[in-house]
Amino acid sequence: MKLIFLAMLLFLWVSPMSMTSTDIVIRINQNGFDYGAQTQREHLQHVLSNMSIPDPKTNKEKESCGVIGRIINKGNILGAGHTLVGKMVNLNEVKIHHVKLPKLAVKLVPGVGPHVCMDIDFKISGKHAIFGETEIKVRATVLTDIKVSKTPKGHVTLAVTDCKPIIRDMDIKFGLGLVNTVIWALQGQIREMLGNRLCQSVSSVLEEVNEDFDVSTEKNPFGDKVSLKYTLQKTPVVTGLYMEMLLNAEYTVNNQVVKLHNDTQEFTMPPGAGNKDTMVNLAFSKDYFSLLFIIGQESGAFNLEIPSTQECLANQMSTSALGAHIPEISSRYPQPLPVDMKIVLSQTPVVTFQNNQLIVQFAPYVEMFVVLPYSPDRYQHLLTINVGASLVAALHVEEEKLKISVSLQGDLKLEFASISFGKCKSKPSLLSEYMRTVFEKAYLPYINEILSVGVPLSTMPNIHYINPVIAIEKNFAAMSFDVRYE
Template sequence: MAGALGLGLLLALLPVVSASMPGTVVRLNKAALSYVSEIGKGPLQRALQVTVPYFLDRSGEVLQPTRIQILNVHVPQFHLKFIADFGIRLSAAANFTFKIFRVPEPLELTLAVELLADARVAQSSIGTPVISTSYCFPLLGRSSDFDDSNSTSRALLVPVQEHIKAVLSNKLCLSVASLVQELNVHLGTLIGLNPVGPESQIRYTMISAPTITSDYISLDISAVLFLLGKPIVLPRDATRFVLPQHVRTEDTMATVGLSQHLFDSALLLLQKAGALNLDITGQLGSDDNLLNTSMLGLLIPEVARQFPEPMPVVLKVRLGATPVATLHPNNATLRLQPFVEVLAVASNSAFHSLFSLDVVVDLSLQLSVSRAKLQGTTSVLGDIRLKVASSNVGVIDTDQVHALTGSVFEEPLLKHLNALLGIGIALPSVVNLHYVTPEVSVYEGYVVISSGLFYLH
């Protein structure tokens, strides 16, 4: 698997699963190729360390087997570039050091090799990226020995060199092909589910063949969210998401575009899972939470009449309506419309409904990326708006209730919501791949993440 990591990072952000919306676009740019070229030298060197079979010396009356060992492979140059409408071209320079175990003394020689290979990038039948080697050619240079004092060894040198070159001509391309196959196995792991919550997951899939230019490779991705094993489907259709060309990508390794549809699906999942619901319970004698019947009784006489002794009050916050995310240039907002039932705890521990509220909360949404997850933080925009939906305690002055319930409602709601958004949602990635110094930009109807990459070995 180590050999796959070099080229593997080329497509490390390629996602996997179902062929519909919501839309995600991943672009890997020239800067990603430069990074892969640097960290890929080690895996390539190990892949090229092939086994050389014994050389059979036929110059005498008896065949003399001679063992040959590759002592070292050094790759000083490794370069990758995009081939438009095809895939990736690999070019590398490698220096081989061999040891020839010849009596009376072993002999060392070096051989310079230039390696050229073209790899096609396509879409597999299961929605994963697949790479295949279509062309490979090793150009073998002249060899040189380190010790020319032994005439017997020198007489053997020419046929040994030819033997080595014949072996390398055959085995080096097989090693590259094997490296690519390991890579395909590695990329196949992208089809696994990534947890979003205790009972929810997200899975990515390529929905079409990649678009490849001389500057980048771009992949259209479907992201499917699951709750209890069932896909989340929005009640409306969405057009296919296209990452606009004006989004600058030249100076970053990876560019990930996330559509409005993805945010809508994620919020629908949270709403269906009940993750946004919460109970806020008042405590008697608490300075931090004034939710009790005595405080409400000062504003609503009927509450004081029904509960002459102070009892705790509970706010049951339920989101029947799906939260709405709005994406405008440099501005992401979130609207929640919870239904809040105000309950008093009676002396027998039963709940007694006092009244209920329709609430509208507008929030500023700040997005960030940690490792390979998109996270969010919210803060309240303006005033929380309350409207009495029903009452078992007579007429209620909304303004007065707002002053009490609003203050004890806002902080727990934000704490709960930010804890959920802080868990994050997995972005397209592979195991051990992290986003480095990511920048999140909000546009009209979509979000763009521009980031470097780091593979943790």
């Protein structure tokens, strides 16, 4: 049954319809960034451990020996060229043996973006041409500003806008003892080598994260011809408490984007909404849910044919069962005959938020046909009745999918559209109990089976939602949750 929803989407909108995009607001709180930083600690250590540090060049005065080298060599004190000076101040075959990040913190800076502060401890070895094996311990701090923006395709992208490497402490040990002059020169060389590559390493990590963002916004197919992707509508906004992103849920059918045009104002999430103690808060607009139900209605997925043999409606699908409520039917068909039924949702469902509930107004019409076993016209129209149903939608999240189920609220509103068994003085309300049984035993379970396939939510590889809680607010549905990185 779940495959029905997948299949029905394949037939949507042979020609593009005019519809508005649906909005989702995502707020990532400070503790979400704190957790994200910690999950990346090991990866950062790995990247820093594998930094490529080339051997120093000795063919350039500035890179070889700095001020001392230039003075000495211009006076030709140590002979032609830079050979001896280069040997004195340069370290070769540099290897990083151990990297540790005792501090890794992210702070949200309004108008700037995430500010990252890292303390890094290095254990490095190298070979000095004169003094032999050399061991170096370095403590560095890297201060980085990161800008969060959007690509032309609507993907999130991160970029380093400012990076300041600070070499705080350095301990150098030679195998043949200490030489202060050489240590002073080597410190300058190491500062230059590490400083440049620390910022390059941070940028390389962000490039990998950007690739994950690209994956997270790729299409999530419901079927071969239907897909869904989430795109940024605007550049994310960073406050001191959270980063906010406004997403568009974009459906594509046969490579055509499905849109919804209406006069609603741009959806926003109130500043104090959501749970500040969770890592992430999401807000779903009314249009988000409207489009889901429009997809089902326009495709015919919410239409149902109920045969007289339907097990869940045993003893209900006959003229005698209907005649118990409408006497004229019993008069027209004194001998019980089976009845088939067709429920067609011809009108667009209307979604509203009322009293902390998500309400969906369904208005299908129900056609009933008497089955005549021995007649050339096997199916004889009995009646058509318009039904107004108010459904309460319950929301839950499972495997990073938003799942919906509906239940009947209040009484059905019934109106005869056509009658084929003669004059009828009975009121359609006499069928209320009967139609409620049909809805609760057959129609709503069918709709819920279709909806149970779920809608994929925006996420990243290896990220799982933890303890998602959904609440219906005045004008939107709010979801709060933590995340786990695996």
